[in-house]
Amino acid sequence: TVRVSWPCGGCSGRLRQQTWKIHFILLFSRQGKLRLQKWYTTLPDKEKKKIVREIVQIILARHQKTSSFVDWKDLKLVYKRYASLYFCCAIEDQDNELLTLEVVHRYVELLDRYFGNVCELDIIFNFEKAYFILDEFIIGGEVQDTSKRSAVKAIEDSDMLQEVRLRKTKGKHLIFLHLPCLTGA
Amino acid sequence: MYVPGRLRELIRTIRTARTQAEEREMIQKECAAIRSSFREEDNTYRCRNVAKLLYMHMLGYPAHFGQLECLKLIASQKFTDKRIGYLGAMLLLDERQDVHLLMTNCIKNDLNHSTQYVQGLALCTLGCMGSSEMCRDLAGEVEKLLKTSNSYLRKKAALCAVHVIRKVPELMEMFLPATKNLLNEKNHGVLHTSVVLLTEMCERSPDMLAHFRKLVPQLVRILKNLIMSGYSPEHDVSGISDPFLQVRILRLLRILGRNDDDSSEAMNDILAQVATNTETSKNVGNAILYETVLTIMDIKSESGLRVLAINILGRFLLNNDKNIRYVALTSLLKTVQTDHNAVQRHRSTIVDCLKDLDVSIKRRAMELSFALVNGNNVRGMMKELLYFLDSCEPEFKADCASGIFLAAEKYAPSKRWHIDTIMRVLTTAGSYVRDDAVPNLIQLITNSVEMHAYTVQRLYKAILGDYSQQPLVQVASWCIGEYGDLLVSGQCEEEEPIQVTEDEVLDILESILISNMSASVTRGYALTAIMKLSTRFTCTVNRIKKVVSIYGSSIDVELQQRAVEYNALFKKYDHMRPALLERMPVMEKVTTNGPTEIVQTNGETEPAVLETKPPPSGLQPAGGSMLNLQKSLCLDVMEMTSVMLRMVSRFCKSPDHYFFSAGIPSITAYNKNGLKIDFTFERSNTNPSVTVITIQASNSTELDMTDFVFQAAVPKTFQLQLLSPSSSVIPAFNSGTITQVIKVLNPQKVSDSENS
Numbered sequence: 001t002v003r004v005s006w007p008c009g010g011c012s013g014r015l016r017q018q019t020w021k022i023h024f025i026l027l028f029s030r031q032g033k034l035r036l037q038k039w040y041t042t043l044p045d046k047e048k049k050k051i052v053r054e055i056v057q058i059i060l061a062r063h064q065k066t067s068s069f070v071d072w073k074d075l076k077l078v079y080k081r082y083a084s085l086y087f088c089c090a091i092e093d094q095d096n097e098l099l100t101l102e103v104v105h106r107y108v109e110l111l112d113r114y115f116g117n118v119c120e121l122d123i124i125f126n127f128e129k130a131y132f133i134l135d136e137f138i139i140g141g142e143v144q145d146t147s148k149r150s151a152v153k154a155i156e157d158s159d160m161l162q163e164v165r166l167r168k169t170k171g172k173h174l175i176f177l178h179l180p181c182l183t184g185a
Numbered sequence: 186m187y188v189p190g191r192l193r194e195l196i197r198t199i200r201t202a203r204t205q206a207e208e209r210e211m212i213q214k215e216c217a218a219i220r221s222s223f224r225e226e227d228n229t230y231r232c233r234n235v236a237k238l239l240y241m242h243m244l245g246y247p248a249h250f251g252q253l254e255c256l257k258l259i260a261s262q263k264f265t266d267k268r269i270g271y272l273g274a275m276l277l278l279d280e281r282q283d284v285h286l287l288m289t290n291c292i293k294n295d296l297n298h299s300t301q302y303v304q305g306l307a308l309c310t311l312g313c314m315g316s317s318e319m320c321r322d323l324a325g326e327v328e329k330l331l332k333t334s335n336s337y338l339r340k341k342a343a344l345c346a347v348h349v350i351r352k353v354p355e356l357m358e359m360f361l362p363a364t365k366n367l368l369n370e371k372n373h374g375v376l377h378t379s380v381v382l383l384t385e386m387c388e389r390s391p392d393m394l395a396h397f398r399k400l401v402p403q404l405v406r407i408l409k410n411l412i413m414s415g416y417s418p419e420h421d422v423s424g425i426s427d428p429f430l431q432v433r434i435l436r437l438l439r440i441l442g443r444n445d446d447d448s449s450e451a452m453n454d455i456l457a458q459v460a461t462n463t464e465t466s467k468n469v470g471n472a473i474l475y476e477t478v479l480t481i482m483d484i485k486s487e488s489g490l491r492v493l494a495i496n497i498l499g500r501f502l503l504n505n506d507k508n509i510r511y512v513a514l515t516s517l518l519k520t521v522q523t524d525h526n527a528v529q530r531h532r533s534t535i536v537d538c539l540k541d542l543d544v545s546i547k548r549r550a551m552e553l554s555f556a557l558v559n560g561n562n563v564r565g566m567m568k569e570l571l572y573f574l575d576s577c578e579p580e581f582k583a584d585c586a587s588g589i590f591l592a593a594e595k596y597a598p599s600k601r602w603h604i605d606t607i608m609r610v611l612t613t614a615g616s617y618v619r620d621d622a623v624p625n626l627i628q629l630i631t632n633s634v635e636m637h638a639y640t641v642q643r644l645y646k647a648i649l650g651d652y653s654q655q656p657l658v659q660v661a662s663w664c665i666g667e668y669g670d671l672l673v674s675g676q677c678e679e680e681e682p683i684q685v686t687e688d689e690v691l692d693i694l695e696s697i698l699i700s701n702m703s704a705s706v707t708r709g710y711a712l713t714a715i716m717k718l719s720t721r722f723t724c725t726v727n728r729i730k731k732v733v734s735i736y737g738s739s740i741d742v743e744l745q746q747r748a749v750e751y752n753a754l755f756k757k758y759d760h761m762r763p764a765l766l767e768r769m770p771v772m773e774k775v776t777t778n779g780p781t782e783i784v785q786t787n788g789e790t791e792p793a794v795l796e797t798k799p800p801p802s803g804l805q806p807a808g809g810s811m812l813n814l815q816k817s818l819c820l821d822v823m824e825m826t827s828v829m830l831r832m833v834s835r836f837c838k839s840p841d842h843y844f845f846s847a848g849i850p851s852i853t854a855y856n857k858n859g860l861k862i863d864f865t866f867e868r869s870n871t872n873p874s875v876t877v878i879t880i881q882a883s884n885s886t887e888l889d890m891t892d893f894v895f896q897a898a899v900p901k902t903f904q905l906q907l908l909s910p911s912s913s914v915i916p917a918f919n920s921g922t923i924t925q926v927i928k929v930l931n932p933q934k935v936s937d938s939e940n941s
Binding site (some may be wrong): 035036042056068097102147160 | 193243245305420512584
């Protein structure tokens with residue numbers, strides 16, 4: 001519950017040491033199934049599970065006509081639904097919520113650019129790619145690149161790197177497979 | 186040879202499971218296969234297995250046995266392995282497992298890898314989950330990469346540095362040289378992360394902040410270029426160029442301009458420009474405006490700029506988008522104290538937000554409304570807030586009620602209005618009112634002497650129909666007990682007096698006593714009220730006597746005690762009854778003040794005051810001022826008393842112990858700031874359960890200690906007797922002592938814990 005600070009102390013929102021990083025990002029379906037979880041703070045596994053359960057419950061219960069922001073403990077949850085997936089970001093109380101919505105939107109755009117018309121199934125079956133893309137966009141809870149193109153390009157280049165190495169080891173098998181054809185059988 | 190299945194196949198298979206149990210079975214089978222594959226140290230398929238493990242981990246199944254495998258993957262030369270390995274490390278490991286340190290060497294090597302994507306993986310992992318030890322070991326590598334010309338790596342290194350600083354703040358200094366040219370970059374990624382790094386450094390160190398203030402002109406220039414530049418497809422969001430960078434620059438400017446006139450002056454123009462020219466049709470523009478407003482309000486901006494900012498917030502309030510309204514209310518709450526008049530102009534819009542569906546918006550609107558209440562608008566505002574109290578969710582009611590009470594107390598235009606408002610709150614949200622409100626309200630009512638008749642009448646009417654709301658019933662019972670005579674005599678001036686008989690009044694009070702809904706406390710109030718009426722009513726004294734005597738055998742101990750005492754009042758002390766139960770006088774508001782320190786020992790509290798007179802002017806005692814001496818003496822009393830009690834309890838505990846014959850050796854219980862107190866112990870000759878303690882106080886400072894008073898407290902089972910001290914002045918320079926005898930009795934010779 002939100003602490004009621006009345007009367008307001010007249011502060012301009014400044015705390016002694018302000019960090020603005022994202023604390024964690026969750027992606028989950030409308031049935032509450034987790035599709036991605038990225039934590040930028042250290043917490044025990046049990047604690048993480050508890051938090052995920054709690055937050056999924058809170059957000060799924062939200063009325064459609066409410067704002068995208070929920071006060072939760074000493075953090076703020078910024079969430080938005082894209083088709084069948086909820087994207088939820090936990091930010092500091094003093095952070096810019098409207099910008100966080102843009103951060104979420106940018107991540108969706110990157111996924112869309114990489115997968116081409118991304119849908120939930122893409123993220124289910126290629127969850128590791130979703131993580132790779134996220135890690136090209138955000139490090140330690142802070143945005144690392146603001147260009148739509150370069151994050152996706154980096155992933156595609158990395159994919160190529162995988163392929164090249166893979167092809168190098170697979171090359172032997174290819175030659176082996178060719179042999180039967182040569183005999184005309 | 187068994188070839189482990191592919192990841193996608195596993196995912197497909199698991200998704201076909203129709204029940205949780207079926208899924209669990211599949212997972213267990215697969216985990217077993219993976220475990221044996223790990224045992225065989227199979228390099229080829231390790232990557233695939235770990236990937237599957239990560240999927241199962243996301244479903245909620247344990248995957249800790251894959252931690253070491255992730256480390257092996259990271260150490261592999263294959264890029265595919267490293268990719269999954271680092272991902273696994275970030276998902277399965279953290280600084281709480283010692284095993285994570287094994288990563289350090291691999292990361293170090295990878296930070297120097299020839300392929301930038303490998304370096305990128307290492308930087309990312311370190312920047313997301315690096316522990317303090319890892320950060321310490323690898324900070325040097327990060328610093329090196331911060332200076333590279335490769336912008337892909339530079340931006341990652343910058344964020345990695347941010348993480349290192351957050352984990353090990355002492356390392357901040359080493360990154361300072363590398364920050365020199367960061368803002369000269371053209372690459373937006375590097376610019377953005379550099380601004381984040383600079384922000385982190387400035388927030389943590391005032392020296393850094395002062396050092397980086399010189400960057401203000403450059404930051405202003407970069408921001409200006411962003412706004413003025415043409416369309417850049419790479420960084421464009423709805424017609425705005427790189428909003429992420431704009432916001433971070435605005436934030437850094439905020440930190441640099443805070444409390445600094447020159448910097449604030451230098452950024453004035455650009456802030457005004459952003460505030461007026463930013464497109465507001467989409468969320469992204471408003472995100473920038475929002476940050477701009479926060480910056481304007483936090484730096485030393487001129488008043489024109491501040492008004493501009495508040496007007497932006499006012500426009501936000503009228504926006505259809507709930508998110509924007511939410512943000513506006515939050516910001517207005519922050520500025521309402523400093524820019525009160527400007528915010529007042531938007532009062533009606535704020536009050537409208539009380540009716541919003543969104544709970545967070547309602548809460549902010551409520552807080553803001555309370556902040557805006559003043560002597561001029563109190564009637565109108567209270568009307569709205571009372572209506573809100575009526576219709577809002579239960580989670581708000583307690584805070585709203587408290588807020589209304591506070592505001593009413595400060596700004597009530599008349600006593601009648603005040604009482605009415607309180608009545609309205611009690612009847613509307615009576616069960617949500619906080620417990621501490623009841624005594625405050627009672628005091629308020631007592632002090633409004635001319636309203637007594639009106640108040641008791643209204644309260645009586647309120648509980649006639651429904652006596653379930655405890656705070657309301659408590660206040661009403663108390664009032665009826667006090668002013669019942671005014672009630673039955675029909676003396677009300679403010680409104681039509683009602684006809685009520687003494688029996689009817691007693692009926693309602695008795696109903697409260699019997700009702701299941703009444704809390705124990707409430708019953709106490711009712712019984713006392715009935716008792717008080719025995720001196721205010723004329724015809725029903727016998728009835729009251731009967732009620733009181735019935736409750737003398739109540740199971741509720743509290744009620745029973747009261748009833749028994751009141752009974753005794755009727756029987757043996759009837760001559761005292763009128764005086765005891767007479768009208769309460771006007772109460773003073775309780776304020777806490779004074780130098781008294783309360784010493785708590787085992788639940789007993791005794792004030793222990795050591796007073797020293799302030800020195801005559803011009804004379805400075807050695808070792809600090811007298812005021813400090815007094816304070817430290819007070820705080821040390823607690824320590825001293827507990828020492829004494831420990832000694833006493835040990836003595837009393839074991840009369841057959843060798844202490845009995847040898848006696849307790851004397852101790853110096855206190856020796857600080859020139860005051861020394863010694864305790865000597867002996868058993869009383871007349872009563873072996875009594876310990877006689879002689880205290881001797883001496884003073885080695887240059888000034889006499891006057892008005893010295895020693896007090897002490899003991900546990901409930903003990904008894905204490907303090908005999909008169911020899912004097913109340915301890916002369917300076919150890920030239921004399923105060924002696925005092927204290928007798929402590931431990932009647933049961935029960936051993937107390939050592940910690941008493």
